[in-house]
Amino acid sequence: MNDLFRRLKSVRLAIGLIAYLTVASILATLVPQGAAPEEYRSLYPGPLADLILQTGFDRFFTSILLFLLPAFLFFANLSACTVDRFVREIRKKGPRRHGPDVLHLGLMLLAVGAVLSASLHREETMTLVPGSRVNLPDGAVLSLTDFRFERYEDGRPKAWTSVLDLADKDGKPIKEKFELRVNTPLRYGGFTFYQASYTPYPVLELRSRDGRGVELYPGEEIELGDTTYYFMALTGEPRAADTRAVIRVDDGRAPAVLRAAPGDRAGDLEVAGFKEELATGIQAVRDPGYALVLPAMILVALGTALTFIRKIKEGV
Amino acid sequence: MTFAGILGTTAFILFLAAAAVQTVWLFRRDGKPDPVSHWTLLAAALILVADLVVRSLETRFVALTSTYESLLFYAAAIALMLFAYRIQRKLSYRPLVAFGSTFTAIILLAVASSPLIPKAALPPIPALQSGWLLLHVSFSFIGEAFFAASFVSALAFLFTKDEARRLDLDRITYTAIAVGYPIFTAGALAFGAIWAEQAWGRWWSWDPKETWALVTWLVYTIYLHVRLILKRKDSWPSILAVAGFLCTVFTFFGVNYLLPGLHSYG
Numbered sequence: 381m382n383d384l385f386r387r388l389k390s391v392r393l394a395i396g397l398i399a400y401l402t403v404a405s406i407l408a409t410l411v412p413q414g415a416a417p418e419e420y421r422s423l424y425p426g427p428l429a430d431l432i433l434q435t436g437f438d439r440f441f442t443s444i445l446l447f448l449l450p451a452f453l454f455f456a457n458l459s460a461c462t463v464d465r466f467v468r469e470i471r472k473k474g475p476r477r478h479g480p481d482v483l484h485l486g487l488m489l490l491a492v493g494a495v496l497s498a499s500l501h502r503e504e505t506m507t508l509v510p511g512s513r514v515n516l517p518d519g520a521v522l523s524l525t526d527f528r529f530e531r532y533e534d535g536r537p538k539a540w541t542s543v544l545d546l547a548d549k550d551g552k553p554i555k556e557k558f559e560l561r562v563n564t565p566l567r568y569g570g571f572t573f574y575q576a577s578y579t580p581y582p583v584l585e586l587r588s589r590d591g592r593g594v595e596l597y598p599g600e601e602i603e604l605g606d607t608t609y610y611f612m613a614l615t616g617e618p619r620a621a622d623t624r625a626v627i628r629v630d631d632g633r634a635p636a637v638l639r640a641a642p643g644d645r646a647g648d649l650e651v652a653g654f655k656e657e658l659a660t661g662i663q664a665v666r667d668p669g670y671a672l673v674l675p676a677m678i679l680v681a682l683g684t685a686l687t688f689i690r691k692i693k694e695g696v
Numbered sequence: 697m698t699f700a701g702i703l704g705t706t707a708f709i710l711f712l713a714a715a716a717v718q719t720v721w722l723f724r725r726d727g728k729p730d731p732v733s734h735w736t737l738l739a740a741a742l743i744l745v746a747d748l749v750v751r752s753l754e755t756r757f758v759a760l761t762s763t764y765e766s767l768l769f770y771a772a773a774i775a776l777m778l779f780a781y782r783i784q785r786k787l788s789y790r791p792l793v794a795f796g797s798t799f800t801a802i803i804l805l806a807v808a809s810s811p812l813i814p815k816a817a818l819p820p821i822p823a824l825q826s827g828w829l830l831l832h833v834s835f836s837f838i839g840e841a842f843f844a845a846s847f848v849s850a851l852a853f854l855f856t857k858d859e860a861r862r863l864d865l866d867r868i869t870y871t872a873i874a875v876g877y878p879i880f881t882a883g884a885l886a887f888g889a890i891w892a893e894q895a896w897g898r899w900w901s902w903d904p905k906e907t908w909a910l911v912t913w914l915v916y917t918i919y920l921h922v923r924l925i926l927k928r929k930d931s932w933p934s935i936l937a938v939a940g941f942l943c944t945v946f947t948f949f950g951v952n953y954l955l956p957g958l959h960s961y962g
Binding site: 391392394395398399401402405406408409410413441494497501503524532534536537538539540561562563564565572574575613663667670673674677678680681684685687688689690692 | 738742771786818819821822825826828871874875878881882885886889890891893895896897898899900902904908910911914915917918921922924925951954955
């Protein structure tokens, strides 16, 4: 047992494992990851492509044999080194150096956080239009009140902003008019919500005989009097001349599916036109591992600083 | 030429002047440091910082979001590091290390002035509008400025036969890495991960730039452990210090232009 521990805490073993992980990681950035087998066969000679696929190098960072096992061995080596070093420092009579212990502890915590993150990270993207509501697992409701896409004068994106209201299951406001932007996520109930993307979507503009306007998104329906209007889709780009709206009109007697252009009638309504608006893409992420990663990073940074400030003070 | 352009050109001329003075002093037998070049470098660094301030006022955001701005900052960090190296008393001053580092900064500014690098002062796209990004970039380059000095002293070590000189150069290499490593760790890894979590919802994605920053950190980690177990006259630590700096160069330039990923704008 002592012999195993002595071998496990070896600095030479640490150097060997770090060197392996370094070289293998470099190669993994040069070989495409997660591609289809045909791509490797088109990029590399047959035997090399087969070697990449058979060893699992095409998914290096999730490969048990090539990455996870050596990384686990490194974790064991680091743990043994840390325990051994800490015990030696505690037994010391003179001044103690705990900088490397803090650094190693931070790295161990980071490894645990990384494993939790890799196995428990969950994410989902929701596409919302203004007025949409999403029920969260605890009963709270997230509603989108507005989405803005601002550009600089040269046309580059300046900001995507989703304005959100968050209320608990009883309707009591938790956040009002929260401006969700890239780099300004909303954290609530173990979830983090990110401004992730946007999607253009068509809007059908209808007008009633008395001049009142109605707007429908694809998949949305409205009931006016005895008639239901269901906007199915547009056949093309909203601004193209030959684009038609596919609308199902059901007056309870003879339901019909129409392909209507601006100016055409659909039941009692007139198709006033089509336009394009933007839907926001909000990513909901749950990552229990990050709670460990943050303190781990602080320990690593603190540990390196403590270690080398001390060494430099002592004249290296 | 814009005001910012005039500042950049002036700084470049000052770097060249410092290198010229250092070159003359390299051939002196007494090995004494020149009395001028560190002040010239300080002036160059302050002018580069002023250039970045002007760009920041134009874009209304801290100008540290484009390759051009990063190169200016990196060169300024090297110049300030050399000034500190010159005025400190603990380490022996090696004119060759100062010259090599100044030359590295000149190369960075030459790359910055090339037509391949866009120079327009533009406000950042949404992903780059983050205080964590600024910490990530600034700390990374300050750390790398020290790695540049360690690269020069490690190269000098490898081409030197004199034992006493080798020990001295080894100490300069180690000290530069000992200062740069914690700063680089905080900047490239810790602040980078925090920014990534805040911007994309994943603190680590094995993106090529992230992986290469980790590779750089691992190479310096190997250096620090190898130096623990090998004699200081051994060449391996210096070879690793050279390799570490080459990794920083590839992380900055190679990954941007050769390997696509999340950092393809930076």
